[in-house]
Structures are given as C-alpha cells and as structure tokens.
Amino acid sequence: MQEKKILPRRKGVVLLSVLGCLFVFFAKTEKDLASSGNILWTAGYIGSTLLWTVVLGCLLGFLGTWVVHRLWNRAQTAEDTGKKQAAWYARLSAWLQRRSGVQIFFGSLLFLLLAWLPVYLAYYPGICAYDAPVQTGQIMEHYYFDHHPIVHTLFLQGMLWLGSHIFGSVNAGMAFYTAVQMLLLSGSMAYGMLVLHHRKTAAGWQLAIQLLGMFFPFHWYMSVSMTKDTVFSAFLLLQLVSLADLLWEDRNAWRPGIRDLLFALGTVGMILFRNNGKYAMIVLLAFTFLTFCFGKKARKLWGRLLVVCGAAFCVGLFVLSAVFSATHAEQGDRREMLSMPIQQLSRCMIYHGGVSVLAEDDNTMDAADKALINDFILDEAYRDYDPGIADPVKRHTNTYVARYRSGEFIRVYLHLLTQYPGDMINAALATNAGFLSPFDTTHADVNRVEGRAGLSYVQTRWEEDTLNDRGIYKDSKWPWLFEQLESWAENNSYLRTPVLKYLFVPGSYLWLYLALAAVLVIVDRKRFCLPLAIVAGYYGTMLFGPTVQMRYVYPVMLALPYVLALVTGRRKNG
Template sequence: MTDKLHGKNLRIWIFALLGGIVFAAFDRCGYMIQHYGTLWAISENPLHKTIFHRILIRVPLFTAGVLISFLLMNWLRGRSADSGAGLPKRESQGSTAPQTAMAKSLALCRAAQNVPAFIKYWLLYFISFLPAFLGGYPGLFAADAPNQIGWTFSGWLTAHHPLLHTGILCGIFSMTRAFGWSDNTAAALCNVLQMIILAGIFAWISCFLKRKQVPQWLWIGTVLFFCLFPFHGMMAVYTTKDTVFSGVLVLCLLQVICMCSTPEEYFKGWRHTIFAGITFSLLLLLRNNGFHTMLACVPFLLIYLWKYRKKLLVLALGLVLVYGVYNGPFLNVIGAEPGNAREMYNIVIQTLSRTYVAGGDIRPEEMDVIRPVMDEETMALYTPNLSDPVKNQFHTDAFEEEKAEFLKTWFQVGCRNKKIYIDAFLNTTLGFWYPDVEDEYLEFVCFDIQKDDPHYPHVQMEPKSEWLNRYYTAIGTDASFRQIPIVRELLSMGLYFWLLVLASLYLIYQKEYEKLLWILPLWMYLGTSLLGPAALLRYGYPLMAACPILLFTMWKKEA
C-alpha cells in the first residue's frame, strides 16, 4: 500500500515538473517574442542570458502552479465521489420491480423537465447578450461581412468565405432592402439571429452538464461564465462566421464525448449518428478548416471505437461526400469561384518573407525560384503578426506551376535559417498561446467601406446606451483590461490554450488516455488555426466557448 502511494506521489511530481517546463517555455518564449521579436536575444544578466536560462529560472514557479492545479482537481474529484458514496447501496434495497418503475418514472420526469429547462437557459443567455447588442446597436458589423455582401451583390460569388454564411447575410440584406428598410436594420436582424443560435448552443451545453450531474461549482460557474464573460456578448453580436462556427465546434465536442463515453447507447440505431453527421457538416460549411478539423479525428476514433467502425466509416464517408459536392458540383452550379489556395501557405509566406527582410541566407538561384511567386517588393511588406500584406500579393498560379520546386527551395532556405523560421512562426501565432500578448483585441466597431458603392452594406453604429458602448469599447477596441493584472489573463485566448494543455497533462497523469479523444477536436482545430494568417481573438474563441467542457473533462472521473 505504501509503495502504491509513493508511486502515485512520484507520478504527480513528475507531471508537475513536466507541466512546469512546458508552461515556463510558453511564458518565456512569449515574453521574448512580445518584447524583442526574437527568441535569440542575449542578455548581459547571467540568469537571463539566453532563452534557455530564462525558461529554467521560471520552471519552479510553474511547477508549483501545475502541482496545485492537480491537487485541487483531485480534491474536487474526491468530494464528488464522497457525495455520491452509498447511492448504489441504497438503490440495491427493495425489489427489482419497484426500482425499475421508479427509474422509469424519474427518467420520464427528467425528460419532461429538460424542455422547459432548455428554454429557461436559452432565454437567460439571450438576455445576457442584450447589453452588448444595445451598447453597439446594430452590432459589430466588421471583419469580412461587408466584403462578403459587397462582392456578392457586385456579381462576384467566391468560396473564399463560407457560402452558407454569405448566403444568410445576403438573404437578410436582400429581404430588408426589398421592404425598404435600412442596412442597420438588416445588420440588427443578422445579429439577433446569431444571438438566438449562440444562446441555444450555450443552453445545450448547460443541459448536457446538468444531465451529467456535475457539481454545483461547475454548473453555476458555467452559467455565470456564459452570462458575464464580456467576449460572449461581443461575439454574439459580431457579424462573422466565427461566432456560430465556435458554438457548432463545441456541439461536435459533445458528440465525440457521448460516442466515446457511452458507445453502446450512442450507436444504438442511427439517430445519434445522423445528428453527428449534420453537426459535423455544419462545421465544414461554416469555416474552410472545419472539414480538416473533424476528418483528422476519424482515424483515432476508429481505433478506439473499432467495434462501431461501420457507422463511423459511414459518418466519415458522408463528410467527404458533403465536402466533395460542396467544393465541386455545388460551386459549379451556382457559379461560385473556389477559394484561393494561398490561404494554406501562410507559414511559407511568413518564414520566407522574414528571412528576406532580416537579411537571411537566400542564394541567387533560390531567389530565382521564389521571385515569380513572391518578389522582393512583396516580401518587403512582411508584418510579423499578420501575413495578409504579403499573402495578398502571393501569385498562386505561379506557385502551382512549380509547387514541388518552390517547396523544396523553401525547405532548403529553412535548413540554413532555422532561427529566423522559428521566430517567424512564433510571431504570427503568438496570440494563440501567450496570455500576456499586448496587441490582442476585439474591435467594438462597424466597418463602412466602399461608401459610394450601393452594392456594399452601409452600417453605422447607433448605440442605445452610451454607458454600455463605453464599457464594451473599453473592453474591445481600447483593450483597457490589459492594464489590470489577472483580468488581463482571464480575457486572453492564450489562457484557454493553457487550460487545454493543462487538461491534456492531467488526463495523462490520471492515465485516462481515452478521454484525450474528448478534446481531440480542439487540438485539431488549433493545429489548423496555427497555419492561419494571424492570431485573432475570433479565431481563438472556440477554446473560450469550450472552457466548461474542458473543466468537465478534467472533473469527470472514469468509472
């Protein structure tokens, strides 16, 4: 018994140290990129001389933090186990028939109560979004929405942005203009629809946690988090595909949890599989990387759920079919132009551009291969945290003609400029993984571009409450919270990435390896996002929306 306890204690220390090293590395690498733009700056202070010295000196602090987190979660698990102790014994008393009848009655009561409970949650979350809506009426009409509508009404239909989202936006604007209503009214209708959808998804999550009989701290914390966390309200009224996509990704997460934790029930019949197919299809229709997020999970799910491989293969093939039809025949039928493939090459764009700007080692014969795709003038536009300036001048046709040669050249250049390539990648992705990043924000504004073009939407912010407008402007555009310790971290998407890492380490420490599948979609989504053009808060929002599910995954003890 003593040896067993000693082994358990040793294991928690090992994983606390491992977590300490990981988080110390994230913290110090982020600090160096934030303040110096490079990992390789040398300090005169011997304790901070190199990045490795900086990481080493922070390891004890973060080891203690991880250890406390693990001990706290163990204690919370123990409390839940103690509060449920004795229940099986009480159920075992009496005859079987009354037990069965009582169980059925309770199940029917719960089912009857679920509908009104869902509606109550739905209304609660919808009301919690109203302050952001009133403070920024008709909502945050920004990001890609103006171009999605303007391009389409001008006669250029492109799959650069998800056509489902573009179709909803254009449908609402067409209807309101037909009635003679203003573009502000159209934007308001778009955002009210988003509020309804996101509130419904949050209600679904709350009912899921309630059904799983989570402790009060998690249930109440989830309600408060969804109601009071300011970015939920702001994203609910932000006319961007990322809002609904984030909610749908969390629904996909719940589907994966259910199929992995109760496969016999889940795969009994086709109802759940069909619903999963619809949910996963929505994911790929709402963002271009949604398909890759879910399809990358399929091999791991197949291995774990091999007994149910037939239905899983049907599900996977269905996704491939939807994706193929959408990107082939469907685009041809409606006359839409496919998205530009350059969106997938942000790492290539940023690493080569930084190497050129930094005076790295690029040989003349290599430059001859690079120049038709990105010339010197284009690479000089390099911006560390955003690939768009260079990407927008990237010649995709020239790249496709010599793709193999270009990528070979890119690899060769990288072998000689490893440090520059690492710096380029970390600068572009910094906001995803560093909680103290300084340029993270969610602008509380409306964009009115191409003001003289009637095809474009012309939306102006008309706040219904100046106080609420000032509050959300301070949170979003001004990012005033950056001046407040702790609050700064709570409102940073980097913190929720750290929570994902912590949850993964904790599950491995507890030897609950199967539960890593529960959060696998988040890792796959994050992997595709790291290949994107920038680390924007709306890209990291799925991790924020999934926060209660990550805590549930850590709390839920395997039977």
C-alpha cells in the same frame, strides 16, 4: 462509468513536466523576441534557455502533479464519505434537479438572450466589421469566391433579401441576420447547459457556466458581429458537447441515436462555416480510427463513432461541392494556407537578402533563392514584412509559384530552413506570439492602423462609406452603451484587469487545453481526449495562419468551460 485509477505520481510528474517545459520555453522565447525584436540562437542563448526551461518546467510538473493528486483524493474522499453540502448549495442543487430538460434549455436560452439584448440594441443592426465589406460585395455583384465560406455568404444573402422584401430595408435584413446568429449561438450554449444538467454536473458548475455565458464580454461582441466565426463557434460547441455526451452514454451498439445525429449536425455545420473546419475533422477522424483499431473495449461504440464521423465529413464536403456548382463560385488560390512560409521567406529576405531594409542584413542569401522569392513575392512586398501579421505581404504573393513550381519552391524553402533556422523559428514565433504565450500583448494591436479606430483585439470598425452605399448603416438604439462598449474594445481594457485578463488573452487557452488533456490521461479518462482532437486540429490550422485574432480563438474560448465540466464530471445519468 466511475473511474478509480490514477497514474502513479512519477508518471504524472513526467507528463506534466514535459508540458511545463514547453510552456516555459515558449513563454521565455516569446518574451525575448518581443523585447529585442530578434533572437540570435547562439549556443549561449540556447543553453541558458534550456536550463530555465528544464528547471522551471520540472518545478511546474511537480507542482501540477501534487495539485491533481490532492484534488483527486479530496474528490474521492468526499464521494466515499458523502460529505454534506452547505445548506444554500444543497437547495440550489435540489432546485436544479427538479427542473425538466425543457425548462433548463429554454431558461438558459432566455437568460442569455436577455443579457445580450442591450449589446444588440447598442450596435443595431450589428457589428459589420471583419469580412462584411467583402461578403456584402459578393452578394451585390452575385459573384462568389471561397476565401470566405460560400454557405455563410449565402446565409447572409438570404437574411438581407428577407430584410429588403419583408421588413422594408437591407438594414433591417442585417438586424434580422444578427438576431438569428444570436439565436444560433445562444441555442448551442443552452444545449450545453441541457447536457450538463442531464449528466448531473455539480450545481456550482452549471451556475458558473450560465453566468459566464451571460456576462463574458466577448460573447457580447461576437454574438452581434456579422462573421462566419460566430456561426462556426455555435456548431463547434454543439459538436464537442454531443461527442462528450456520447462518450458518457457509452452505448456499445451500432445503431445511431439522437446524440449521434446532433454530433453529425455540428460536424456538418463546422465544415460549412469555416474553410479550415474540414482539416480539424481530419484529425478527429484519424484519432477515431486509431481508437477503433486499438480500443480493447466497446468496439461497437468506436465503430459507430467512426462511421458517424466519416458520414458527416462526407456530407459536409458534398454540400460544399453542390453549393459551389450551383453558385458557380470561384475557387480561391489558397494563399491563406501559405501564410507561414510567406512570413518566413520575407523575414529571411530582409535579414539576409541584401534588400537594405535592416542594418542587420548580411546579404548572404544565394542568388537562386532570391530569384524564386522575388517570383513568389511580387513587387518586393517583403519590404512590408510585419512580424505579427502576414497580410501586408500575403496580398502581393504569386501563388502560381508554390502550386506549379512546387519542387523548386520546396527546395528553396528547405535550403533556407537549413541555412537560416533561427530566422525561420523567429518568424513562426512572432506570428503566433498571441497563441503561444499568455503573457503576450502584441496580439492586442496587430491589426491597428494609424488614424483608424475599431481595429483592436475586439474589432468593431465599419467600412461605412462602402456599407452605406449598400443600404447598411449604423442605427444604434442605445448610443450611450454603444460609446461605452466602443471605448472598452478600442482601449483593450481587458489587459488592465489583474488575473482575470488571462480569461481574455488567446495564449491561455492552448495551455489550458493541453493541461486538460494531460490531466485526463493521469486520471485514466483517456477516452475523453477524443473531443480534444477536434480542438487540436483547429489549433493546427490557427498556428499556420496569418495572425492572431480574437475571432479565431473565440470558438475554443466558448467551448472550454462546457468541455471542462463534462469531461471532468464524476456522475452521469443513465
């Protein structure tokens, strides 16, 4: 499957200019919002913003198209002329080609684990931040609810049980959990390397991705953090790599193979280990269905993918239902899904509700709208509104209003949207600043609490009193390294690394994925946009979520180099 076509420059310019305009718009508005705290969407501001957006966006479109065409033509020339490689690179390529799949997989796995081992020893038995106090509490009380994935809570419970009954302590069980989690993550990354090797990806790509896996600091922290996001990331990577591999295989048949089964396994895993995994899958199912309906070639391939997607989706939901039934787990009230309306209604209330929080409050909101908001947000919790995170208000919401008075709730929301559109936009921009702009720095401190360490972009804080009572305690085997890693995380040191910091900030990844999708369309590899549909679905859930956190964006950080290498590769092994 060696494509030769590429879109004419004018079409490429249009596509990349649209993307460039979106990038400039969000970069500018996020910068303005961060500097002033509020944007007044006057005609003058809108006009100047649109002018900058169009001029700079089109400039980026022309520049991007020139780069894509130049790189494409250079690659074509190198392929046609058989351009010679440097001697060292040729030796590396030949050495890699001689390695078997088993050697590549286990070699990659071993080097990843060796690179992460010092961090494991430093943070032994693991970083018990994020949801650890809540999930261990459910385990100790044998009372489960689905705010955190039930399957992950049960997985953790099994590891703690093994620790207490086999290794002699709950703390050893937590260390065992961390080791298994590291194995899952490194195993999915090693599988990615295996597929890259099988598809004869350039040796430079393979080496760079392996080194990135070993030494990218966020892999260190997340591999030893007790959180569902790490396990979800492993299954998401397995799913994306397997899907890209299936597209390269291009087998026009109904009978599923091993790649289909691995893709299905990744799908079931990502549904089980994050509550929003199923929503990302709905987007993939929609795109797969459209591909099957309108794809002119390889109908059996698209049909098989649709069947595998649908079957894996149903299996994931069935397993979740069975686990809920077996554990008698309580369904949550879904307030997480209301994070964005909570932020928007709170902002409208403090700017227009006459609650005397801000001097700018003009008290122009209708009494009926105020009444519903006060029923929805209890104890005037909108006074605690934080533009960057919904949690201070969210924990005081009465979701009964949105669920059982939905008609009234929607009417008030739409009325406020038409009456105060600028405030609604500002609330969404402020909450998602870290996702939408690579130049944003507010994401680094959105979780900070005065007087409490370990709540930076990389969270390492333990609720020590709570966890110690449950037999889980810090027992670092390498205290000096522990202090160095804590300092790097606490001080958000990644922001002080010129250029390289954009590999760490969350706002880079949305635009990198969008740019990748645009390039795939330009070079006529539209079929490889299918894995990106999963990423699009996942991003959709994040953009309507409560805040920007590194663990939320980590799955797409992890997957990008593997997906990029696979969908832009020029050769495949039959």
